[in-house]
Amino acid sequence: MTDCCAHESPESGDARFDIMKVADGVYAAVAAPAYKVNCNTAIIESDDGVVIVDTHSKPSAARVIVDRLRELTPKPVRYVINTHFHWDHWHGNEVYPAAHPGAEIVSNDITREAMRRKGLKRIDDHRRQVPVEIAKLKADLAAAGTPAERKQLEANVRLAEAYLAEVRTLQPALPTIVFEQTMKLYRRDREIHLLHLGRAHTEGDVFVYLPKEKIVITGDAMIGWTPYMGDGYPEDWVGTLDRLAQLDFTHIIMGHGEVAGRDWLRTFRSYVHDMVEAVRHEVAAGATLDEVKQRVPTKLAPTYEKAFSKYGEYRPWRAGLLANIERTFAMVS
Numbered sequence: 638m639t640d641c642c643a644h645e646s647p648e649s650g651d652a653r654f655d656i657m658k659v660a661d662g663v664y665a666a667v668a669a670p671a672y673k674v675n676c677n678t679a680i681i682e683s684d685d686g687v688v689i690v691d692t693h694s695k696p697s698a699a700r701v702i703v704d705r706l707r708e709l710t711p712k713p714v715r716y717v718i719n720t721h722f723h724w725d726h727w728h729g730n731e732v733y734p735a736a737h738p739g740a741e742i743v744s745n746d747i748t749r750e751a752m753r754r755k756g757l758k759r760i761d762d763h764r765r766q767v768p769v770e771i772a773k774l775k776a777d778l779a780a781a782g783t784p785a786e787r788k789q790l791e792a793n794v795r796l797a798e799a800y801l802a803e804v805r806t807l808q809p810a811l812p813t814i815v816f817e818q819t820m821k822l823y824r825r826d827r828e829i830h831l832l833h834l835g836r837a838h839t840e841g842d843v844f845v846y847l848p849k850e851k852i853v854i855t856g857d858a859m860i861g862w863t864p865y866m867g868d869g870y871p872e873d874w875v876g877t878l879d880r881l882a883q884l885d886f887t888h889i890i891m892g893h894g895e896v897a898g899r900d901w902l903r904t905f906r907s908y909v910h911d912m913v914e915a916v917r918h919e920v921a922a923g924a925t926l927d928e929v930k931q932r933v934p935t936k937l938a939p940t941y942e943k944a945f946s947k948y949g950e951y952r953p954w955r956a957g958l959l960a961n962i963e964r965t966f967a968m969v970s
């Protein structure tokens with residue numbers, strides 16, 4: 638893997654990506670961690686056009702990718718795949734049909750329905766909630782003690798304000814093509830499989846699999862830090878990852894974090910498994926939520942804290958774990 642495109646290009650937004658070549662014509666645009674998170678994008682070039690996987694939290698971030706695509710290929714974007722319904726993976730959808738007329742947005746029917754029922758409502762929620770969030774950040778800024786704290790909070794205020802401006806004018810673009818279990822794109826030089834393997838991070842997670850190149854794109858069913866389970870199914874997650882593990886691949890382009898190998902799949906799967914089993918064990922023994930939140934981190938930290946702290950500055954392991962425990966406790970109780 639090489640960093641193919643380190644030079645600066647004219648970028649239209651504040652999102653920053655490292656574009657890595659994963660195989661010939663297949664790239665991972667790895668988003669720099671930030672206060673307002675952007676997802677990674679996978680870029681798959683074929684003989685007649687480009688397939689994009691996921692579109693970030695706001696149109697300007699997707700426009701950064703549209704600009705940088707010109708460094709890679711003159712071909713048009715034909716398909717945009719959404720892996721799930723979360724804001725940071727589809728709010729940039731509108732950019733692609735505008736920049737590449739005829740581009741289709743593809744997901745499974747479960748994810749399109751989740752966007753329609755929940756995603757659209759959350760856009761309204763964000764329009765109401767982000768001003769409150771900005772006011773809180775500004776109050777924190779006024780009270781900040783150190784120059785480093787001030788600098789961080791100022792950057793967070795800028796990102797929150799930029800996000801608010803864009804979410805206010807968002808033109809949500811829902812998928813134009815949906816599938817149920819599987820959809821396959823056969824291009825002259827490439828096969829692209831879209832798979833629903835069961836519930837994990839959401840009810841409709843889509844995996845994109847390139848069998849010849851041995852690459853899988855997971856959305857947030859696998860990420861580089863502690864998974865978010867707020868809309869997830871912790872008890873189903875391991876089974877879904879086990880079905881994923883049956884595929885033949887060597888490289889994993891995740892929803893967030895750097896490109897990984899199968900070793901990270903093993904670690905990630907075993908974290909989800911051990912967390913769920915530890916919570917189940919405590920619940921069966923009659924423990925309260927407070928007791929579970931005391932005991933389970935102590936049990937898991939020696940094995941997992943270091944591995945899941947690579948992006949700890951942005952996504953602290955312990956906060957993520959406690960949220961996972963709460964979700965799992967609610968699901969198994």
Ligand SMILES: [Zn+2]
Nearest residue numbers: 676725857892
């Ligand atoms: Zn995400």
